[in-house]
Amino acid sequence: MTSLRYPVLEPDLGEKEERYVLDAVRSGWVSSIGPYVERFEREFASFVGVEHCVAVANGTVALHLALVARGIGPGDEVIVPDLTFAATAAAVVHAGATPVLVDVRRDDWTIDPELVARAKTPRTRALIPVHLYGCPARMTEIRDAVGPDVFVLEDAAEAHGARDSAGRTVGSIGDAGAFSFYGNKLLTTGEGGALTTRDPEFAARARYLKDHAMSPQARYFHTEAGFNYRLTNLQAALGCAQLESLGGRLAQRARILEWYREALAGSPIELNPAPADRARVCWLTCALLPTSDVDVRDRVAAALRGRGIDTRPFFVPMHRLPPYRECRHITRGGSVAEDLFRRGLSLPTLSKLTRDDVGGIAGALRDAIG
Numbered sequence: 001m002t003s004l005r006y007p008v009l010e011p012d013l014g015e016k017e018e019r020y021v022l023d024a025v026r027s028g029w030v031s032s033i034g035p036y037v038e039r040f041e042r043e044f045a046s047f048v049g050v051e052h053c054v055a056v057a058n059g060t061v062a063l064h065l066a067l068v069a070r071g072i073g074p075g076d077e078v079i080v081p082d083l084t085f086a087a088t089a090a091a092v093v094h095a096g097a098t099p100v101l102v103d104v105r106r107d108d109w110t111i112d113p114e115l116v117a118r119a120k121t122p123r124t125r126a127l128i129p130v131h132l133y134g135c136p137a138r139m140t141e142i143r144d145a146v147g148p149d150v151f152v153l154e155d156a157a158e159a160h161g162a163r164d165s166a167g168r169t170v171g172s173i174g175d176a177g178a179f180s181f182y183g184n185k186l187l188t189t190g191e192g193g194a195l196t197t198r199d200p201e202f203a204a205r206a207r208y209l210k211d212h213a214m215s216p217q218a219r220y221f222h223t224e225a226g227f228n229y230r231l232t233n234l235q236a237a238l239g240c241a242q243l244e245s246l247g248g249r250l251a252q253r254a255r256i257l258e259w260y261r262e263a264l265a266g267s268p269i270e271l272n273p274a275p276a277d278r279a280r281v282c283w284l285t286c287a288l289l290p291t292s293d294v295d296v297r298d299r300v301a302a303a304l305r306g307r308g309i310d311t312r313p314f315f316v317p318m319h320r321l322p323p324y325r326e327c328r329h330i331t332r333g334g335s336v337a338e339d340l341f342r343r344g345l346s347l348p349t350l351s352k353l354t355r356d357d358v359g360g361i362a363g364a365l366r367d368a369i370g
């Protein structure tokens with residue numbers, strides 16, 4: 001939380017959230033067994049359009065669990081976009097595999113399928129497309145680029161409800177999908193996450209590993225070293241309430257992005273890509289400034305802060321971060337991720353913004369870039 005008038009995001013928590021959480025508390029089911037966990041898994045699977053949802057403790061472990069459940073480990077390469085939140089690449093490292101960084105496209109900010117084809121080697125076992133800031137990656141081209149045997153794990157942490165060019169909901173398109181329910185995501189359980197899949201065996205394996213890999217037949221008999229990656233019934237209660245309001249929230253965030261477009265029309269500022277062939281959602285409103293001079297970006301952020309408006313820089317490209325500097329990095333020449341990072345600022349996108357609020361913020365941004 002911040003004391004600024006306009007934070008970048010805040011959770012939308014209402015009366016239903018209070019009621020469901022209170023109900024979970026009063027029931028005594030506060031750990032990971034309880035009716036809200038089962039209900040949330042059922043309802044979220046249906047929302048995504050898959051048969052199986054495995055609720056977990058956060059989005060990072062959803063990614064890690066998926067890789068481990070698929071048997072990916074040392075000696076394997078996993079392709080990830082250079083521009084993402086670092087958890088995507090960290091999950092690969094924690095699985096013992098090697099991240100391979102691939103640049104993103106300028107027109108949608110998601111992983112470039114042509115470069116994916118170039119990055120693929122006989123050791124490539126998985127690819128994690130990220131639906132960055134709510135824009136679905138080019139899933140059909142990505143599958144064509146890697147072929148049928150590579151495990152495609154969608155990182156849908158920022159894109160609940162988005163649809164690709166074939167009308168498929170993210171999290172249902174690849175072999176599995178990973179979601180985050182962190183406090184600033186489109187659906188929150190405080191901390192939380194989920195794996196979605198159509199594959200019953202993969203779902204069962206993930207469910208087993210997330211719960212200490214304890215044999216269903218023999219209590220306290222563990223066939224391998226498992227994890228405790230469970231979501232609690234308390235968190236799932238919040239998730240059930242959040243799922244009921246998600247449609248309204250997505251509509252409001254889409255309106256906010258449209259208000260920004262109207263208010264910034266004719267200015268040199270570019271906003272989130274909106275490819276006509278996909279139904280993106282708006283997690284965060286992102287602005288690209290007309291210059292790639294980071295000092296300008298930081299001055300603009302400071303000027304807005306002085307007027308009570310918070311902003312966020314874009315994610316630092318993975319190839320610049322110490323754990324990933326030595327990773328293979330495939331680009332077309334220059335780095336698109338780097339250019340987006342240098343120009344990008346995320347703007348307040350909290351659901352309660354009005355058209356006037358957005359107009360005021362956009363005006364302050366126009367003033368700040370001069």
Ligand SMILES: *Cc1c(COP(=O)(O)O)cnc(C)c1O
Pocket residue numbers: 058059060061084085087088130155157158179180181182192193
């Ligand atoms: C938030 C996020 C994650 C990680 O989720 P947590 O629940 O915070 O662990 C992973 N990938 C992306 C792209 C994210 O935005």
